[in-house]
Amino acid sequence: MADIPAEVDVAIVGAGPAGLAAATELCRLRAGRVLVVEREAEAGGVPRFCGHSPYGMREFGRPMLGPGYARALVARAEAAGAQIATGVTVTALRDGPRLTVTSDAGTGEVAARLVLLTTGIRETTRAGRMIGGTKPGGVLTTGGLQGLVYGAGLRPFRRPVILGTELVAFSAILTCRHAGIRPAAMVEPGARITARHPAGLLPRLLGLPLHLGTDLAAIEGRERVEAVVLRSGGAERRLEADGVIVTGRFRPEATLSREGGLTYDPATGGPEVDEYGRTSDPAIFAAGNLLRPVETAGWCWGEGRAVAGAMAVALAGALPPPAVRRVARTGAIAWVVPQRIAGGCSPALDTLQMRAARAASGRLSLSVDGHEAAARALRALPERRMLLPLPAGTGSPEVRLEAAP
Amino acid sequence: MTSESAVPRGPFDVAIVGGGVVGCALARRFALAGASVVLMEKAVDILDGASKGNSAILHTGFDAPPGSLEAACIAEGYRDYDEIHARLGLPLIRSGALVVAWTDAQEAALPSLMEKARANGVSDVAPLTRAETLALEPHLAPTLRASFRVPREGLIDPWSAPLAYLTQAMAHGAEVLRGCAVTGGARAGDLWRLDTTLGEVSARLVINAAGLYGDLLDEALIGRRDFTIRPRKGQFVVYDKPAAALAGHILLPVPTAITKGIVVCRTAWGNLLVGPTAEEQEDRANAPLDHATLDALRAKGEEILPALAEHDVTAVYAGLRPATEEKDYRIAVHEAGSYVTVGGIRSTGLSAALGIASHVLRLAQEAGHGWQAPNEVAWPRMRNISIAAPRDHESAGNGGIVCHCEQVTRREIEAALSAPLPARSLSGLKRRTRVTMGRCQGFHCSGPLARMTAGAFDLPMAGNG
Numbered sequence: 001m002a003d004i005p006a007e008v009d010v011a012i013v014g015a016g017p018a019g020l021a022a023a024t025e026l027c028r029l030r031a032g033r034v035l036v037v038e039r040e041a042e043a044g045g046v047p048r049f050c051g052h053s054p055y056g057m058r059e060f061g062r063p064m065l066g067p068g069y070a071r072a073l074v075a076r077a078e079a080a081g082a083q084i085a086t087g088v089t090v091t092a093l094r095d096g097p098r099l100t101v102t103s104d105a106g107t108g109e110v111a112a113r114l115v116l117l118t119t120g121i122r123e124t125t126r127a128g129r130m131i132g133g134t135k136p137g138g139v140l141t142t143g144g145l146q147g148l149v150y151g152a153g154l155r156p157f158r159r160p161v162i163l164g165t166e167l168v169a170f171s172a173i174l175t176c177r178h179a180g181i182r183p184a185a186m187v188e189p190g191a192r193i194t195a196r197h198p199a200g201l202l203p204r205l206l207g208l209p210l211h212l213g214t215d216l217a218a219i220e221g222r223e224r225v226e227a228v229v230l231r232s233g234g235a236e237r238r239l240e241a242d243g244v245i246v247t248g249r250f251r252p253e254a255t256l257s258r259e260g261g262l263t264y265d266p267a268t269g270g271p272e273v274d275e276y277g278r279t280s281d282p283a284i285f286a287a288g289n290l291l292r293p294v295e296t297a298g299w300c301w302g303e304g305r306a307v308a309g310a311m312a313v314a315l316a317g318a319l320p321p322p323a324v325r326r327v328a329r330t331g332a333i334a335w336v337v338p339q340r341i342a343g344g345c346s347p348a349l350d351t352l353q354m355r356a357a358r359a360a361s362g363r364l365s366l367s368v369d370g371h372e373a374a375a376r377a378l379r380a381l382p383e384r385r386m387l388l389p390l391p392a393g394t395g396s397p398e399v400r401l402e403a404a405p
Numbered sequence: 406m407t408s409e410s411a412v413p414r415g416p417f418d419v420a421i422v423g424g425g426v427v428g429c430a431l432a433r434r435f436a437l438a439g440a441s442v443v444l445m446e447k448a449v450d451i452l453d454g455a456s457k458g459n460s461a462i463l464h465t466g467f468d469a470p471p472g473s474l475e476a477a478c479i480a481e482g483y484r485d486y487d488e489i490h491a492r493l494g495l496p497l498i499r500s501g502a503l504v505v506a507w508t509d510a511q512e513a514a515l516p517s518l519m520e521k522a523r524a525n526g527v528s529d530v531a532p533l534t535r536a537e538t539l540a541l542e543p544h545l546a547p548t549l550r551a552s553f554r555v556p557r558e559g560l561i562d563p564w565s566a567p568l569a570y571l572t573q574a575m576a577h578g579a580e581v582l583r584g585c586a587v588t589g590g591a592r593a594g595d596l597w598r599l600d601t602t603l604g605e606v607s608a609r610l611v612i613n614a615a616g617l618y619g620d621l622l623d624e625a626l627i628g629r630r631d632f633t634i635r636p637r638k639g640q641f642v643v644y645d646k647p648a649a650a651l652a653g654h655i656l657l658p659v660p661t662a663i664t665k666g667i668v669v670c671r672t673a674w675g676n677l678l679v680g681p682t683a684e685e686q687e688d689r690a691n692a693p694l695d696h697a698t699l700d701a702l703r704a705k706g707e708e709i710l711p712a713l714a715e716h717d718v719t720a721v722y723a724g725l726r727p728a729t730e731e732k733d734y735r736i737a738v739h740e741a742g743s744y745v746t747v748g749g750i751r752s753t754g755l756s757a758a759l760g761i762a763s764h765v766l767r768l769a770q771e772a773g774h775g776w777q778a779p780n781e782v783a784w785p786r787m788r789n790i791s792i793a794a795p796r797d798h799e800s801a802g803n804g805g806i807v808c809h810c811e812q813v814t815r816r817e818i819e820a821a822l823s824a825p826l827p828a829r830s831l832s833g834l835k836r837r838t839r840v841t842m843g844r845c846q847g848f849h850c851s852g853p854l855a856r857m858t859a860g861a862f863d864l865p866m867a868g869n870g
Contacts, residue, residue, distance in 0.1 A: 141848045255647060255810075
């Protein structure tokens with residue numbers, strides 16, 4: 001492990017938008033030696049494989065494609081003075097904090113004054129959704145598809161069914177188009193398309209049949225997918241297809257933090273943090289999509305940069321003590337980040353971010369010690385960002401989403 | 406050596422039909438006895454039938470019917486595995502098992518189950534009160550009544566073990582024919598001539614280890630069947646690695662007359678599994694998963710370990726056990742000692758395989774077969790992919806990790822593609838290395854893996870999920 005320092009000031013785990021933004025910012029703030037470890041052969045994170053979406057307005061002031069955006073983030077972090085070590089996997093998070101790392105050179109250890117976890121997210125797989133049927137080849141997540149298409153130049157199938165209508169499903173459609181794959185149908189268990197308008201126009205534009213209120217009940221085929229069974233309103237029907245793209249339902253890639261003993265929030269699937277991005281171990285911070293499923297690259301970039309600012313303050317010993325005030329949630333709120341409030345000034349996460357558990361028209365409110373501090377009416381949809389101001393003062397905050405009568 | 410082209414082969418001393426765990430153990434046992442062995446597997450790779458999906462436990466046989474052939478084979482199989490596993494580089498995680506009672510009736514059954522264990526030679530079982538059980542396994546639901554501990558039950562790697570048996574057989578000259586289905590055959594003089602999809606194969610002794618197809622093979626070769634296979638499906642859910650911290654022991658229910666019931670246990674790879682169901686079906690080839698059943702398994706797991714509700718399911722699978730109309734194994738010698746049926750090896754095949762192999766060798770010797778055992782025994786070592794020993798990625802020159810979830814290195818994948826019995830399908834590579842079997846199911850490694858395996862598989866990689 002010759003090229004990896006044994007001791008650094010800040011070790012960042014994961015070189016996606018959040019980690020690279022944090023590295024750049026920590027260097028700019030002269031936080032000392034900053035090391036970013038990335039398990040893949042190339043830094044840049046998920047945008048590397050998104051050859052289509054608009055990236056970079058907030059970060060670079062111009063629209064960019066994913067791969068170019070990823071390269072620009074890497075270049076900026078390196079120019080700022082951060083060391084990025086690729087092909088290095090962190091296998092354990094230990095007290096100190098110390099990271100057990102492994103690479104072609106074998107196993108080693110890095111000690112850091114502070115650690116930032118920016119390990120990102122993954123999609124829920126066919127297994128995680130417990131879809132029935134056989135287990136043939138040709139069932140992929142969007143990430144797996146993009147790895148095969150953009151990473152290996154393969155066309156894994158010709159007529160797949162796409163499951164899900166989150167934004168990433170439309171990324172899957174565009175990846176299919178790039179590879180000359182013509183999806184047979186798009187299937188969504190919910191009553192409407194999850195992604196924001198105008199993404200929903202895409203299936204119609206491409207003549208792709210869209211089945212709402214429909215479950216993918218089973219997959220058929222032994223070696224390769226031969227058909228899928230769709231279930232809608234109690235009726236089942238068979239649709240021929242040679243592949244399935246299982247999209248979305250992102251989950252934070254939280255195994256490292258969980259096995260490292262950090263307090264875990266089952267609601268987000270990631271570690272609990274306070275408004276400084278500080279986890280239950282005050283020397284370990286977290287940012288980006290590890291905190292919750294799922295936000296845009298630009299959002300993660302901003303979050304990484306903001307938490308880096310808090311870490312620089314922490315290195316100077318000037319962060320308020322770790323918090324015990326938890327943000328309570330009631331009604332149809334699936335999760336809230338940050339989960340805890342320390343109550344100091346200059347928070348890194350300066351809003352409470354939430355998602356609705358289900359579609360609801362109603363009233364979103366924040367109260368502190370029972371007194372309402374903020375409220376607004378809204379039409380909440382799952383997978384859409386809801387924000388409230390971070391509560392001031394020292395009382396006990398509670399967020400609430402009530403359906404209108 | 407492996408050579409898999411269509412030319413007449415033989416005569417061999419022993420032809421084994423079926424490359425499941427039992428066939429692999431038989432190949433090893435007969436090769437070590439000095440016989441020339443050929444093993445034929447109709448799938449493109451070994452372990453593609455009943456051995457594909459099981460609970461990966463090395464049982465002591467404490468709950469087998471005392472006096473049965475199954476009980477004897479499990480006991481001998483356990484002893485043999487314990488003796489040889491270290492030399493073959495195979496794991497044995499001595500987790501121990503708890504048989505947990507949740508109702509009055511189950512609690513009342515515990516003493517007789519312990520009696521049965523002692524009758525099976527498993528004398529170290531020990532009763533535990535509710536408090537003692539919870540002290541050992543604090544994540545168990547507190548509604549449990551009592552339990553007893555079976556200290557020697559353990560966790561093993563259900564795919565590396567048979568691969569090791571077969572690799573050792575190959576080191577002693579055994580041939581392996583994959584993609585080789587036996588379609589018929591007849592005995593002329595003292596020689597069997599088997600028709601296969603790879604041409605004629607001749608042998609003096611034929612052993613039917615065809616698992617889910619055992620009865621059909623008997624009918625094709627000896628014109629009769631003593632039993633009918635009734636495939637019994639078992640579905641499983643597998644949780645991500647952090648869930649493994651919830652249970653140290655294998656957690657067994659009080660068995661019923663039909664099934665051992667739903668087990669919760671860690672795996673040798675550091676996951677946690679819940680299963681299997683026991684569902685009779687006609688289909689011998691496919692074991693389809695069912696969403697509602699998997700949901701019910703998940704709920705059952707959470708009844709036993711409530712904290713499982715906060716953990717992610719990362720894999721689901723189903724296996725088929727080759728059950729018959731009777732409980733015990735169906736091992737019989739036919740055709741003047743030239744043919745042995747090894748059938749009805751249902752859920753305990755992994756634990757019993759080495760014992761079954763020794764039992765069948767004795768039957769063959771009693772029937773007059775005999776060979777000159779080699780002076781030296783080769784002990785090929787498997788690469789460790791379990792949590793029981795250091796992993797490849799911890800040593801230098803591993804090429805870096807390709808599959809992050811299961812921490813599989815480039816060197817491990819290359820080794821599996823160039824081993825004496827190389828992986829010839831993605832499923833085969835998964836069983837040898839665990840690649841893509843983790844929480845992301847190929848989200849991250851599909852691309853690099855497709856590039857690495859180009860040209861290596863019969864069916865090129867289109868990904869899996």
